[in-house]
Amino acid sequence: MLSFTEENYLKALVELTVFEAESEEVGVNRLAHCLDVKPATVSDMVRKLKDKELVHYEKYGKISLTSEGRFKGMMVIRRHRLWETFLSSKLDFSWDEVHEIAEELEHVHSEKLINRLDEFLDFPEFDPHGDAIPNKLGEILLPSRKTLAEVEVGKSCRIIAVRDQVEVLQYMDRIELCINQEVTIAHREEFDGLTTITHGNQSSVVSPKLTENIFVVCSVCSKAKCTCDV
Amino acid sequence: MLSFTEENYLKALVELTVFEAESEEVGVNRLAHCLDVKPATVSDMVRKLKDKELVHYEKYGKISLTSEGRFKGMMVIRRHRLWETFLSSKLDFSWDEVHEIAEELEHVHSEKLINRLDEFLDFPEFDPHGDAIPNKLGEILLPSRKTLAEVEVGKSCRIIAVRDQVEVLQYMDRIELCINQEVTIAHREEFDGLTTITHGNQSSVVSPKLTENIFVVCSVCSKAKCTCDV
């Protein structure tokens, strides 16, 4: 059985090498920063994960997941996102509250529990932040998506996901932006990226700090399967 | 924030000094046995819990809970029993499966979560094994109850709770005994305590190993409030 710590390393590795997907491998410093520990700590731990055949790694080299490591990490993310969905849809938590609680729930190991929960929730495809939920085989839909910061002036798009950070989520609530909403880029200031968007009957001026954390697809694509460029 | 380990010590102390209630205090050996660790380990840990003002304790003396320790321990039990109820009533787990999973879920700390869960379950009074669920103030109903082994021959009683142990629960399923069921003591062998009971249309011969783990009240009393002797 993996410890909390080991599970968190695998989860971070999936996020860095599968979701962010600049590359399938990652350095010690990057992983350390992501887990908020020192590189020395990661150096040690990665050796342990290698002994357990959860990562590929050679001294001074890059870290990547084995297929077992990837599966185990994906299961942590599956649990995290299913619990977030449960908290949101059954216990009426708001989307900015669920992450913190799911950080604990994701480490409850019972496989039967998570599959029953999945069924109880009617096999949801996405969590409250629009992130796809891996299935019990560890497979996940990775829709091609852009950030709102990348959409050209004049174009329209639909929000399909948001980075799961309390400040982002609360800010979006405040200006009444939400998932599935149609947004049009009315104007973008070259100087600082300040963007004027229209959504619903409103118009807001937002900074890249927000737009870089909002993921969109072009308006005409279906939420689940969009593969076009916005 | 308390660690898993500290929470398990407090939970065990509540079980020994509140529920079993031979006495409000307990020795190092007894607690060690209950937690499946060595007395040396408990000696150390109890000093730590004393520093945190969770227990009363003097070297070579007995251990007892402070009111803060009692409250914190009671909250662990509240979480345990609410999750067991959730697993049983919402996710269709059988009563012998829920304990193991609740041992992990009970350490998820969010107070808001547990109060929302309580509401979602419609404020249940008892868990699937008939044990009362402490309220958010740490108060709990401790109904006077006997074990089935103590009921006299010829008398009838109703099962209100069962010790939460997989083997006991599975055995009861097998002979079709369950909570709220009416049972009559038809005969008891002096020699070895083997007891013949009638329940429903059946009759079974059961040993003290079973009857000592089944809690009952007299038939006419209400489940929740019985204070009479069977």
Place this chain on the structure above:
DNA sequence: TATAAAAGTTAGATTAGTCTAACAATTTTT
């Protein structure tokens, strides 16, 4: 290509929780 910068490793320390083995205090029995 030599040097500087960045990235990564190692050694040694710390904390939590556990153990065994030896010892000490308390309680029970004779």
Place this chain on the structure above:
DNA sequence: AAAAATTGTTAGACTAATCTAACTTTTATA
């Protein structure tokens, strides 16, 4: 009340996860 049994404590060791500080390797740059 002395001896025996039980109960509890301490010392020393171990593992997991972390840190800092010093050192080494790799990469980038002048």
